[in-house]
Amino acid sequence: MKSTKNSGIKKSGILKFEELNWKQIQELDYQKTIFYLTISPLEEHGPHLPVGTDIFTARDVIFETAKILNKKKPELTYVILPPIPIGSCKFNTDFPGSISVSSKIVRDVVYSFGSSLAHHGFQFMVISTFHMAIAHLRGIYSAMNKLKNKYNMKVCEPWGPFFFSDEIKNREPKLGFDSSREIHAGFRETSLMKYQYPYLVDESYKNLQSIYRDLESPRIVGKKFKQLGLKEGYVGSPSKADADYGRWFFNEIVNVYVNATIALYENGKILKLPKNKNIIMKALFWE
Ligand SMILES: [Zn+2]
Numbered sequence: 001m002k003s004t005k006n007s008g009i010k011k012s013g014i015l016k017f018e019e020l021n022w023k024q025i026q027e028l029d030y031q032k033t034i035f036y037l038t039i040s041p042l043e044e045h046g047p048h049l050p051v052g053t054d055i056f057t058a059r060d061v062i063f064e065t066a067k068i069l070n071k072k073k074p075e076l077t078y079v080i081l082p083p084i085p086i087g088s089c090k091f092n093t094d095f096p097g098s099i100s101v102s103s104k105i106v107r108d109v110v111y112s113f114g115s116s117l118a119h120h121g122f123q124f125m126v127i128s129t130f131h132m133a134i135a136h137l138r139g140i141y142s143a144m145n146k147l148k149n150k151y152n153m154k155v156c157e158p159w160g161p162f163f164f165s166d167e168i169k170n171r172e173p174k175l176g177f178d179s180s181r182e183i184h185a186g187f188r189e190t191s192l193m194k195y196q197y198p199y200l201v202d203e204s205y206k207n208l209q210s211i212y213r214d215l216e217s218p219r220i221v222g223k224k225f226k227q228l229g230l231k232e233g234y235v236g237s238p239s240k241a242d243a244d245y246g247r248w249f250f251n252e253i254v255n256v257y258v259n260a261t262i263a264l265y266e267n268g269k270i271l272k273l274p275k276n277k278n279i280i281m282k283a284l285f286w287e
Contacts, residue, residue, distance in 0.1 A: 013074075014066045017081045030121040033077040034069075034261060036062045037113050038128040039106070039140070041087030044095035046185035046234030048205035049193050051097040052085070053185070054130040057192055058159075059083045061250070062128050065257040072258070076265065084109060088135040091215075092184075094224045095233050104286050106139025111146050118151035126261055127157040130253075132164075138281040141273065154268050158260030159253065161271040173248060177240070181212050186236015188249060195246025210237040 017025075017035070040054035050056070066078040086109065089100045114125055125147075127140055140157050147153040162168070169180055182188045193201050213220070213228055213235050225233055263269035273281075 014063075014070055014078045014080065017079050020079075026120075028077055028079070028122075030123060032075060033079055033122060033124065034265065035113075035117055035122060035125040036066065036078065036080045036128060037110065037125060038062055038081070038083035039087060039110065040083070040085070040129045040131040041089045041101070041136070042085050042097065042099045043087070043089045043131070044092050044097040044185075044233045045189065046205075046208070046238060047232050048202040048208065048234075048238055049185050049190060050197070050200045053189055053193060054087075055083050055085055056196060057189075057250070057253070058128040058130040060196060061130075061253050061257055062126075064250075064254045065261065068254065068258050069261055073262070073265075081113065084113075087129070087131045087133070088139060089131065089133055090135070091133070091223070092225045092230075092233060094226045102286075103135040103139040103142075103284070106136055107142045107146075110140055110143035114143060114147040114153055114155055115151065118147060118153040123152075123154055124264060125153065125155045126257065126264065127155065128257065129157060129159060132160060134277065134280050135284060137273065137277070138284055141281065144270070148270070154264050154270065156260055156264050156270045158256050158271060160273050160277075162256045164274050164277055168249075168252070171252065173245065175245075177237070182236035183213070183215055184236065185234035186238055187240045187242075187245075188236070190238040190241035191243065191246035192249055193246070194241050194243040195250055198243065201241075205238040205241060208232065208234065208238045210239070211235060 038058045040058045042051045044051060045053040062080055066080060069078060086101045088103045088106055089098050092098045093100050129140065137160055144155045147155050172179060179188055190205055213230065220228060260271060
């Protein structure tokens, strides 16, 4: 990290927001600073994965993204905000460990972070979340719209648009099964944790039976996991987990964030969720 001659004030590179004082923040180049905000809930992830699974991935991806970007675009400053462990996950609060806040709160928190920065002239923020529940995304996207309208702030959330496309399926190594049905604490996430935090994966994952549900079906709206027969709190095949896939998947996610940051900075490009997700979001009540 570079620093100025006498004051020791860091002006570029990768910075942790909470370690800076306001003078250092004031000295950042407003046009060349990208803020990263990680926001994902603490939430049950089956009997085998930690409740911080989403936040671990969302946070670690950002540090890796910043490292790569710092080499690719060293003229920019990457400021990483501390992760916010909140999100909307009402559907599995019938398990201890799931802490759900309303989508309104998600919206207000994201908006408050963004507007507090935009108020001082900062222009770019990338939101990192690995929690793809529509109510949670609704809070994030609503805050993004508000930030754009009020401050012309450029804010994007890269993972949702990628996750809901066919890109993962098209790019992933050959598996012999459909990984898009691995919705919660299944093959994909167990593989990620086996790669990132193997010591946090309970060995019982090897004996968990495959269980599938279409959580987007209108019939299940408003139902909680146990009502859907998801007694262990996962959807998918954790037993197939593989650390090599986890490494591939992690790097793929990083790649998505690297590209989205460059597109945001260079062209003000804000990725959108697919239309059908927007329709569902609009139909939801704020709660
Ligand atoms: Zn998850």
